[in-house]
Amino acid sequence: MTRPLVDVSNLLSHRLDGAGIDPVAIDGPLQARFADAFAAVAARRAGGEIGFFDLPADREAHRATVELAERIGGGVTDVVVLGIGGSGLGTTTLRDALCGVHWNADDAGRAGRPRLHVLDNPDPETVAGVLDRLDLSTTLFDVVSKSGSTAETMSLYLVARARVEAAGAGAPGERFVFTTDPEAGVLRRIADREGIPTLAVPPTVGGRFSVLTPVGLLPAELVGIDTGALLDGAGEMLAACETDRLRDNPAGLLATLLHEADTAHGRSVHVLMPYADRLRSFTLWFQQLWAESLGKIRGDGHVGPTPLPAVGATDQHAQVQLFMEGPHDKVVLFLASPIADADLEIPALHGDEAALAYLGGSTLGTLLDTERRATTEALRLRGRPSATIELAAIDAHALGGLIMLWQIATVYGGALYGVDPLDQPGVELGKQLTYGLMGRDGHSAPELAAPDPEWRR
Secondary structure (H helix, E strand, O other): OOOOEEEEHEEHHHHHHOEOOHHHHHOOOHHHHHHHHHHHHHHHHHEEEEEEHHHHOHHHHHHHHHHHHHHHHHOOOOEEEEEEEEEEEHHHHHHHHHHOOOOOHHHHOOOOOOOOEEEOOOOOOHHHHHHOOHHHHHHEEEEEEOOOOOOHHHHHHHHHHHHHHHHHHOHHHHHHHEEEEEOOOHHHHHHHHHHOOOEEEEOOOOOHOOOOHHHHHHHHHHOOOOOOOOHHHHHHHHHHOOOHHHHHHHHHHHHHHHHHHHHHHHOOOOEEEEOHHHHHHHHHHHHHHHHHHHHHEEEEEOOOEEEEEOOOOOHHHHOOHHHHOOOOOEEEEEEOOOOOOOOOOOOOOOOOHHHHHOOOEEEHHHHHHHHHHHHHHHHHHHHOOOOEOOOOOOHHHHHHHHHHHHHHHHHEEEEEEEEOOOOHHHHHHHHHHHHHHHHOOOOOOOOOOOOHHHHOO
């Protein structure tokens, strides 16, 4: 079996001196609760509301993505993804995990493949810093917006479009690709009018669930990632989660036990902590998925866990003190991965110094994994719950499985919390105020509350 494995042992009371979840409940009330959540998700799937479940089998969309990547060809030196939220975080995750965090700087290692940049924030310094360094005549801009009306993404498109035109860097159909709604929206209209290639985002797949659509697959294909293996890994995880038996459903275990840890034990902060820099970006993808899907108003109350990114061993010297001795409000979710093939031996120098001698002859990878295992045990001995997701490798197949695991857990979580994990009404007010302040037609300019001078220092 090559899919990621979920170990929830250290969430259970017999491992935490009574501080965790009673394992007997897994076959009792938690099983009943999950069965209801599973049925609710299955009904929405059958109604065509949750499209990401269908992505591993949608090889037609995959074929169209591969064919477009082949048509783009090898003359592109840089791919720039213009998107925000789920339109950018997934691509960053794929690049960093599967190409390595130094991909753009490694000319030899790229072997002729393009650099991959993601502009997901309209910070003028960052945007100019990227655009000023590009040869626009060999750059491809992938504009990713399902609606075509996302203010940040469309602003970045307009800036890039003006740069390309001013430089005489090529026709729009050579320099741009639009990843957008299959039928409607401003990007679709511009593409039809100007002959710009497009790929479709399935209507039933929201942005934060879209990494396995052309949103993530096109840039991944352009840099040589095995996108077929991504989908195969996602499909293997999907198959493992097609049961309403809680003990046997890895996404169900994650969702149900984390929901129980939050609602019954006050563990409302869910820390995702890989011990590999290549998975650091994955924690930010998870953060959006968990926060935007589950943080909602339900009736007169407010529900939802708070996701917190971390990375080992860096955060052992930044956050683990809080995890060990701070409030009892956290679950730490470790991502365990094999020691990298490019491991480095620690030289046996300064043998007369006991503080250094014990390190000599080991490796950096061994040290890193030892610290993960030691931190897991230290938390357990203090009655602090954790779970571990074990990856057989950091490769396309495993990452596809990991992505699908969390996406399925998220929609189960929505059913358990009694909220809709597919919407995001909490961000709409800020959008409407932005539209008004920027003078968008149909939106009146709001009066913003002025700062109170008594409290400005």
